[in-house]
Amino acid sequence: MKDKLSELLNKYWEGNSSLEEERQLRKLLSHTEGMEQEKSFFLGLDKLSKNSAEPISVxxxxxxxxxxxxxxxxxxxxxxxxxxxxxxxxxxxxxxxxYEQVMQAFMLIQDNLQKGTSKIEIMEDLKYLNTTHELFNVDEVK
Structure with missing residues (x-):
């Protein structure tokens, strides 16, 4: 019986025991003398499993x-x-x-103003072409 108990305990501590073997282990521990630490451990597990089964209500x-x-x-x-x-x-x-629309409008105005200014500068150059008639008093012959 002690051999079976020690075999089941070894399986349990290694994590290789089944639920049926754990039940047998508990039964053997309850009928065997000695091994108080193992008995108290499994009794504590039983108490914990009973306590945790109760639902907690808030x-x-x-x-x-x-x-x-x-x-x-x-x-x-x-x-x-x-x-x-x-x-x-x-x-x-x-x-x-x-703001972006206003800036685009300003850029369009600036471009058109520069185009107009450049055309006026060309016209300024053309106004001096008539000065030869004034300098030499050339009249047109008809």
Whole structure:
């Protein structure tokens, strides 16, 4: 019997025992003299398994009206803040787009102004072509 007990204990400590062998081990330990440490270990395991089988219930407090309204108010505040942030970011986006459009319009005006200025400079050069008539008093012959 002691040989069987020591064999079952070795299997248990190595982690190779089945549930049936563990039941036999408990039975043999309860009928055998000595081995107090093993007995107390398995008795402790039995107590733990009995205690853990009981479901743990947590009593919930019923919500009173104030707590319920407080939750609604918090949800409303979160909704308002998120709406304000979204609106603010949309306004910033609109301002950036308007700025870019104005800058594009200024660049178009600048390009057209430079084209016009260059044409005026060419016309300035052409106005001196008429000075020969004034210098030499050449009249056209008809």
């Amino acid at each position: 009593a919930q407090k019923p919500l009173n009206a104030f707590n319920r309204w407080l939750r609604y108010a918090a949800a409303l505040v979160i909704l308002l803040v998120s709406s304000w942030v979204a609106y603010d970011s949309y306004q910033t986006y609109q301002q950036r787009m308007a």
